[in-house]
Amino acid sequence: MDISQLGEFGLIHRIAEHLKTPAAGLVKGIGDDAAVFEGPPGWEIVITCDAQVEGVHFLPESMAPEQIGRKAAAINISDIAAMGAQPTFMLVSLGMPKTTPVSFVDGLYQGFKQECDRFGASIIGGNMAHCPERIFIDITLLGQVEKGRALYRSNAKPGDLAAVSGPLGDSAAGLSLLLAPEVRVDEKVRASVLKAHFTPNPRVDLGRALSASGLITAALDVSDGAAQDLGHICEESKLGAVLWAEKVPLSQACKEVGKAAGKNPWEFAMFGGEDYELLFTFSEENQPAVQKVLTKAGFSMTIIGRMEEGDPKVRILAADGSAWNPKSTGWTHF
Ligand SMILES: [Mg+2]
Known part of the structure; x- marks a missing residue:
């Protein structure tokens, strides 16, 4: 069986089976817009990640690098927003062919930064890898929410x-x-x-x-x-x-x-x-x-x-x- 037969959500269910052992301090694990763990007194930390792949999620021919950066950041910020949390810190992993123009990377980071600035978040690091075939952008974003105030998918009631x-x-x-x-x-x-x-x-x-x-x-x-x-x-x-x-x-x-x-x-x-x-x-x-x-x-x-x-x-x-x-x-x- 290959992953296309399982589909995205089938695959998530399968991965969730691997992650069943409880982690200390974890408040909400796999299955929501973001995971939640205990933060400083009175707060919980929210964390999410999302990858954007050239040719799958974006086409450099039809989007400016700033736009690609803004959208990649916005998608992650939206998951933190969906939890009711304030975005705080962002890490960016980039995979790129050697021939990628430096101006593309500059534009990408301008986009990340513009979007982070709008919501008071900061880019604090990341990683880079050679990826011969295409560009991928993998963002990890943290946020924080007052303890017990995160919005989950799991608490809806009949009649709501x-x-x-x-x-x-x-x-x-x-x-x-x-x-x-x-x-x-x-x-x-x-x-x-x-x-x-x-x-x-x-x-x-x-x-x-x-x-x-x-x-x-x-x-x-x-x-x-x-x-x-x-x-x-x-x-x-x-x-x-x-x-x-x-x-x-x-x-x-x-x-x-x-x-x-x-x-x-x-x-x-x-x-x-x-x-x-x-x-x-x-x-x-x-x-x-x-x-x-x-x-x-x-x-x-x-x-x-x-x-x-x-x-x-x-x-x-x-x-x-x-x-x-x-x-x-x-x-x-x-
Ligand atoms: Mg979401």
């Missing part, structure tokens, strides 16, 4: 509402334009979805506000699409969920790309990913209080689903309550 902090699908819509350059859209629309794809915006301030509120039962950042990511909360919380497809907020640009590409734009939101908005759950009675937290932090909140007892599966429903079928829903109305 699931909400997102902003529109989904723009990044996938941007990627679809890169993959199908023949699709014609307005320049403003193109620029807007490409920006979402190339320069995601980690929701650190919102994560901190949600953590401080004490109202949130589960949270993660939307990196794999609404359906898959709500599924991650289901798995870790051992619950099912319904996801109301057409409740998921879309930008006008995302709708325009769907129309031009002959695709239901909600597919971008449901199965695309890389949006890096936060998806979080809370009890229905706390909805007004959570709404206040969002408004105060300068974000909108859209309820897109509900947790329920049952197998860890997401049922995607159309407005009339039937199973959602992207081919048959009302997307041609735009």
Whole structure:
């Protein structure tokens, strides 16, 4: 059997089996956006890593080195944000062919630094290796959160509402334009979805506000699409969920790309990913209080689903309550 037969999440489950022995001071191990261990009195330390590989995650022809650096940093910062933590220190491991221009490395680090500066994090070291075939960027990022305040995927309760902090699908819509350059859209629309794809915006301030509120039962950042990511909360919380497809907020640009590409734009939101908005759950009675937290932090909140007892599966429903079928829903109305 090779790893493609197991798939990413099958492989994670298998690795989790190897890591079952408890580590002293570990508060939360494999399975969430980041791991958590005990920090100085009153704090817990959050740590995550993520690798970006040339040709898989980025193409140097279509992105400036600063953009590649910013995105690689932002993806990690977003995982720390999803834990409700403040990013602190970053380590960068780079693998590169010998022929890599120095200007590429300079640009990359400018990107890392720009993104870290936005959130008060510092790059404190790393490692370099020769990688003859292609560039890879492996970032490890630490953060800190007040003891007991980390937002996990595992504490959602039956009946909890699931909400997102902003529109989904723009990044996938941007990627679809890169993959199908023949699709014609307005320049403003193109620029807007490409920006979402190339320069995601980690929701650190919102994560901190949600953590401080004490109202949130589960949270993660939307990196794999609404359906898959709500599924991650289901798995870790051992619950099912319904996801109301057409409740998921879309930008006008995302709708325009769907129309031009002959695709239901909600597919971008449901199965695309890389949006890096936060998806979080809370009890229905706390909805007004959570709404206040969002408004105060300068974000909108859209309820897109509900947790329920049952197998860890997401049922995607159309407005009339039937199973959602992207081919048959009302997307041609735009
Ligand atoms: Mg994540």
